[in-house]
Amino acid sequence: MSHANAAAAHADAHRTSTGLSHNKLLMWTFLASDCMFFGSLIMTYMVYRGRSVTGPYPDEIFNIPFTSVSAAVLLLSSLTMVLALAALQRGKVKVFRVWILATALLGTLFLGGQYYEFTEFSQHGLGLGTNLFGSSFFVLTGIHGTHVGLGIIWLLTLFALSFRGLVRQDNAEKVEIAGLYWHFVDIVWIVIFTFVYLLPY
Amino acid sequence: MAQSAFTLERSAPQETALSRLWSWLTTVDHKRIGKLYFFTSLFYLLVGGLLALLIRTQLAVPNNDFLSPDTYNQVFTMHGAVMIFLVVMPLNAAFFNYFVPLLIGARDVAFPRLNAFSYWVFLFGSLLLAASIVLRTAPNAGWFAYANLTNNTFSPGHNLDYYSMGLQVLGISSIASSLNFVVTIINMRAPGMTMMRVPIFAWMTLITSGLLLLALPSFSVGLIELAFDRLFGAVFFEPSAGGDPVLWQHLFWIFGHPEVYILILPAFGYISEILPTFTRKPLFGYPFMVYSGIAIAILGFGVWAHHMFTVGLGTVPNAVFGTTTMLIAIPTGVKIFNWLGTLWGGSIRISTPLLFAVGFLGMFTIGGISGVMHASVPIDYWQTDTYFVVAHFHYVLFGGALFAIFGAIYYWFPKMFGRMLNDKLGQVQFWIMLVGFNLTFFPMHLLGIDGMPRRIYTYTEEMGWATWNLVETIGAYMLGVGVLLMAYNMFTSLRSGQPAPADPWDGRTLEWSIPSPPPVYNFAEVPVVSSRDELWERKLKKQAVPAAVKGGSGEEAEGIHLPPPSIVPMIAAFGLALAGGSMVFKEWILVGIGLAILLFSIIAWSLEPNE
């Protein structure tokens, strides 16, 4: 990576004790904190598993093939995200734009799938207040969806900024950090997919 | 986030009242933000103290009807919430902000605008919480807000919506500032300052921030679930739907117990800075201080259920959590003995900071010992929900955290404002508060053992609790006098106090190497550190004290890049608080507007020139 020139210009102002960038350290620290956030939500879901006193129950309404596809879509978006970063690090801004847009689209597709799933569930009579499953499921996946939504806004902002020359090879770290967030949201879904959808009751 | 260069000459145009206000609203200087935290939380100290006096007035005599039962519930709930979230935490944040960069030899924190954002979110969030007091619909289910007291059936008013939204917003402020301090301390140490040369206060800031980052999310999730129950009809804590109110207790105390260390670890930091300075001895056992702090933080995540011994978790869980709780006494004891070791054989100078530090040692140890008593499950069965517990946590939080903070105020005020506080008055204040404190809280042990329950708004004559309660009330008013004395001391000092020299205490750390108050850029030359007690080392070796002490006029400062001021953090914080506040009243349009303001200001934030 060619940070060297840019970095040398501000060498004094931007010296860090560890040699690591502030922004990346911030993002990793935030993700550590977010582990606990999603941990608490998943914990609520797990301790309430099988405690609902009325239906509909999860195994009656989960559509595993459908969710598998949307899980795969999100997983694929992680690949396009990392390809976008790789392209930018090699100075290929146009390729970067294609991949970052693809990532945002796949994220939107995932959210669309979640919207479909939510409406489907509510037609089967599952609302937020129907039972413990409804409350813990909708809040957990809804907050995850909100994270995806914020990620999409972030990616689209980067996409737009690249046209004003604000996203370049020498500050590809901006994209790397957005990518860290995006991949984290993806791994949270890996966990949710297993523990919420697949584990048998 | 690197900030664009702008030279100091341009930063000081002609001052008008309006431009001065604007400069405070847009400030990104860690010292100014520290002062904002400082004065805001001192104001809330008066509010929280007033609430305490209301409680003590109500309980002064049996069968009192000074406060109605409902008002009493609001008053004791808000006393707890205000003191924890709006006094001790932000007072600590004030010192983190002002002194961590100075202690580690940095020009600012890693993310100055994020720092400003944290303050404004804190301010608006605190106003949201405090508004409930003015509107007389304050949260009334205890600062812990146990479910299912908090559902719509039992709490139909807005009271607990202020709780869930206010604390949610305040939590975001804490997360943002913790992220900032973790990065600052890891990444912005002066050259030569290895982790094992970092002053203990900065170490405790790092550990506290790490604790907050991992503890708060659990509470945030609890508050989200509470809000969903109350606003959108979810059933998380609804027993009729199978919901478990005890889950709230878990989520709350997984945060709530580390929170105790979040409140007390900074206090350990102040003590560890004050004692060496006033005994003229390096801190005894520095590495043990660091590692025991880390040990407390780690163990602190494994003890939460000791707040729930009587919930009925079962014998095995109770035994496990009782054991882990007792383990925490070990690192804490290590710290106490190291402080004693620092005092031992030192040439002690009696002054207000030292008195408060020693007062802390005594009072905190009493509170620590009654804490170990609670760790024993059978004893806790007896003590739980009695005034014995109230005595315990006031010994650690008032005699501990607040005494340490008062010590820190007397220690660092000269650096912050360039004026000395009156030391004689400070010593008078200390003795009044020490006596008042023990009059107020020691009898609570006796009343607790006698079975007086917490949170009751009155009691009858026959219980035989009247005498001690009256004594407690007298003690509480003495504490009030002590706080007013401190306010008076600060006020007169700011108006006509003796100008403070750069190094009034023969200090050991870097902040004393620069003028009082420090110039906006802190260090004219970035210091190079070669020792834990860097400044002492330099004075001992008669080394040239850094350039800033000699001149410090700003001449040398030419070419130092400072972050430009920005109003965006405040607007973003306003959007966030607007959204939170509107949730209370289910004003969805306003919620949307607030979130939109937040989103657009974050985008504007990222577009501000920073290259």
Added chain:
Amino acid sequence: MSHPGGETSVEHAHPGAITYVKVAAILAILTITEVSVYYIPALMTIITPVLIVLSIAKFLLVVAFYMHLKFDSRLFTGIFAWGMFVAIAIVLAMIALYAY
């Protein structure tokens, strides 16, 4: 943006697109395995551990390669692992408390 003053050893070259695609292929296979396991009645007895192991594998792959922890400073790994450790420990403790 804040970059290291000089090029220090902490910034290693990230792997190329081919590695990323390979990882994606493995992730796809693991996901297919997960869903298949779910549908094979014979595996019902061991489904829970199998699914958990598969999910951990996917998690680690994404973190190590896509989030570059394998190539980046150990400090990042340490910070993230600490958050994960506390979260997992507390979730497990809670599940144990509720199963008890």
